[in-house]
Amino acid sequence: MSDNTHLAKDFIGAWENKNLDKILNMMSESCRYHNIPMKPLKGHDKIRTFIAPVLEMSEKIIWDIHQIAEDDRGNVFTERTDKFLINDKWVELPVCGVMTFSDGLMTHWRDYFDLMTFEKAMEEATALY
Template identity: 45%
Template sequence: MTSNLDHTKDFIALWSRIDLEAILAVMAPDCIYHNMPWAPLQGHDAIREGLAGFLAGAGAIDWQLLHVAESQDGMVMTERVDRFLIGERWIEMPVMGIFEWQDGLIVHWRDYFDSARFQAEMATIS
């Protein structure tokens, strides 16, 4: 039986394919995705719209998993560096993520990162 930790590692690896529909397929239809400090998104349509911006300009995506832990109730915490190749420049963001799983699907996903740093990095892209 696959653990939630294994599901999370597979989900993180999936991002390198830059395939939004494959990413959404790992989420429950009513999944909540909350990219702190922005407003949470719920359901595939809202999450698709929210994630499209991250994927649209990326020539490559490489999420580097630094640390991962699974709680006794199956919640998975990750420390990552999310890397996006935009044009010829890599944008790198340290991220802490929480993944809650049910029946092999993400039901709640929260990411914590410095949005001001992200916006400053994006402003340098021409």
């Protein structure tokens, strides 16, 4: 396993451990994070503001990696199912992502997924009955 693939797996592990500090420390200060259906975020402050509530509301997080590959330019490609346990309900989201690393830090992170699938699952998980 190459260094960048190892970094990508460590990054996913930080998500599964709900370790926001480690997630951010694995990113460059100017990292660009883009959930493709949404507007991109740049920098630790904006990324923290987006990620923190997801970690806080999730009782458990599991990212199943189905495929992982990399190229010689620092890009690691993942096909995953991201799972978030919220209010005892699993929110599962099929995702394809690209993480770009340089000098041991993530500089760009792009995730591609269906926003309507995510919004519907979140609505069901957070609905009060």
